[in-house]
Amino acid sequence: MQPAARYAAAIEVLDAWRDGAPVEQALTRWARGARYAGSKDRAAVRDHVYDVLRRKGSCEAVGGPAGRGLILGLARLQGLALDEIFSGIGHAPDPLDEAEREAERDVDAPPLDPALNVPDWTLPLLAPRAPDALADLLETFAHRAPLWLRVNLRRGTREAAARALAEDGLVTQPHSEVATALEVTEGARRLRQASSYLAGLVEPQDLSVQAAMQRVAWPDDGRILDYCAGGGGKALAIADRTRAQVFAHDALPQRMADLEPRATRADVRITPLTSDQLHARGPFDLVLTDVPCSGSGTWRRDPEAKWRLSPQALEELVKTQASILEEAADLVAPRGRLVYMTCSLFEAENEAQIAAFLARHPGWQAGASHCDTPLTASDGFFAAELHPL
Numbered sequence: 033m034q035p036a037a038r039y040a041a042a043i044e045v046l047d048a049w050r051d052g053a054p055v056e057q058a059l060t061r062w063a064r065g066a067r068y069a070g071s072k073d074r075a076a077v078r079d080h081v082y083d084v085l086r087r088k089g090s091c092e093a094v095g096g097p098a099g100r101g102l103i104l105g106l107a108r109l110q111g112l113a114l115d116e117i118f119s120g121i122g123h124a125p126d127p128l129d130e131a132e133r134e135a136e137r138d139v140d141a142p143p144l145d146p147a148l149n150v151p152d153w154t155l156p157l158l159a160p161r162a163p164d165a166l167a168d169l170l171e172t173f174a175h176r177a178p179l180w181l182r183v184n185l186r187r188g189t190r191e192a193a194a195r196a197l198a199e200d201g202l203v204t205q206p207h208s209e210v211a212t213a214l215e216v217t218e219g220a221r222r223l224r225q226a227s228s229y230l231a232g233l234v235e236p237q238d239l240s241v242q243a244a245m246q247r248v249a250w251p252d253d254g255r256i257l258d259y260c261a262g263g264g265g266k267a268l269a270i271a272d273r274t275r276a277q278v279f280a281h282d283a284l285p286q287r288m289a290d291l292e293p294r295a296t297r298a299d300v301r302i303t304p305l306t307s308d309q310l311h312a313r314g315p316f317d318l319v320l321t322d323v324p325c326s327g328s329g330t331w332r333r334d335p336e337a338k339w340r341l342s343p344q345a346l347e348e349l350v351k352t353q354a355s356i357l358e359e360a361a362d363l364v365a366p367r368g369r370l371v372y373m374t375c376s377l378f379e380a381e382n383e384a385q386i387a388a389f390l391a392r393h394p395g396w397q398a399g400a401s402h403c404d405t406p407l408t409a410s411d412g413f414f415a416a417e418l419h420p421l
């Protein structure tokens with residue numbers, strides 16, 4: 033596909049998204065109907081769509097609200113040659129009309145407010161997380177997140193992983209404080225074919241998550257339960273760090289479908305448990321609850337999430353989180369611990385959730401807690417420890 037035709041495809045996908053289709057579904061539908069599109073074309077179209085979703089408010093301000101306006105806005109923000117994209121040649125978008133040309137303005141002056149790129153109602157929720165640097169925090173949401181890998185130290189050292197990745201064309205940088213973390217600075221798209229990934233030496237996992245996993249003192253024996261295991265990213269990281277028995281559970285067990293092959297690849301053992309088995313196999317020395325949340329810490333990775341979220345949905349999430357804490361607390365051994373995690377920046381899902389739990393459970397105490405933001409790590413991520421007195 034010509035570069036301009038990829039922008040035309042992105043317009044089509046964005047219009048489908050505006051009509052209510054989830055973005056990944058809209059991309060898949062377009063790709064199915066575009067058999068001429070190769071993998072590079074599909075990746076480029078996806079990048080254009082995600083670039084718009086990260087900066088939708090700004091694109092709209094300098095382009096327009098529909099798919100065509102959003103891509104026009106993106107092209108203006110990126111300083112691209114508009115006539116090369118909107119050429120009307122072949123499968124390129126139609127040339128700009130007079131009104132679209134007149135709307136042209138210098139997008140650098142005045143600078144576009146980064147607050148345009150998150151829903152208004154979330155601004156007061158984000159502000160306390162970066163009291164002196166809200167604009168900087170909002171600006172991070174406008175850009176792609178870097179790719180971080182977790183080295184599975186059972187499979188090899190971080191240096192060996194970096195060398196193996198380099199042989200497959202991925203350039204990486206180790207993090208100075210998080211011992212498992214490598215940032216991919218070149219060649220990220222080659223990861224899924226890289227031998228080190230296929231052999232289980234590395235797994236994609238954000239820096240903020242790896243830092244949180246490093247802060248917890250995981251018991252080295254006994255039993256650990258990942259109560260909201262999902263695809264198992266945290267369970268795998270725990271199993272790599274400890275000799276304790278690791279169990280995984282999820283209210284939707286089908287979400288754990290890939291856990292067994294992933295554990296085999298990583299050379300670790302994780303035992304899945306159904307809800308019915310939990311009490312018989314418990315209590316546990318540590319229960320991790322990586323709860324469903326707004327994902328506001330990961331909005332540059334998943335920018336659609338910020339436009340999908342509503343105050344009502346957030347309220348529901350807070351209720352679900354509180355009830356998960358109740359269920360999980362019931363499974364903690366008398367001298368055990370509960371670790372609560374979210375990828376949210378909102379106090380309601382983090383500190384306030386912990387405070388509400390403590391108010392309901394005077395027999396419990398809070399341990400350490402920490403919240404990273406995209407300004408201090410890669411994503412925003414919160415973790416807090418709780419234990420019975």
Ligand SMILES: C[S@@+](CC[C@H](N)C(=O)[O-])C[C@H]1O[C@@H](n2cnc3c(N)ncnc32)[C@H](O)[C@@H]1O
Pocket residue numbers: 259260261262263264265266267281282283284287322323324325352355356
């Ligand atoms: C944030 S995701 C977990 C991600 C996972 N820990 C990882 O690292 O890949 C939250 C998970 O909680 C699960 N969940 C939702 N309600 C639950 C409940 N009441 N009990 C257990 N799991 C629940 C969801 O099905 C979802 O898979």
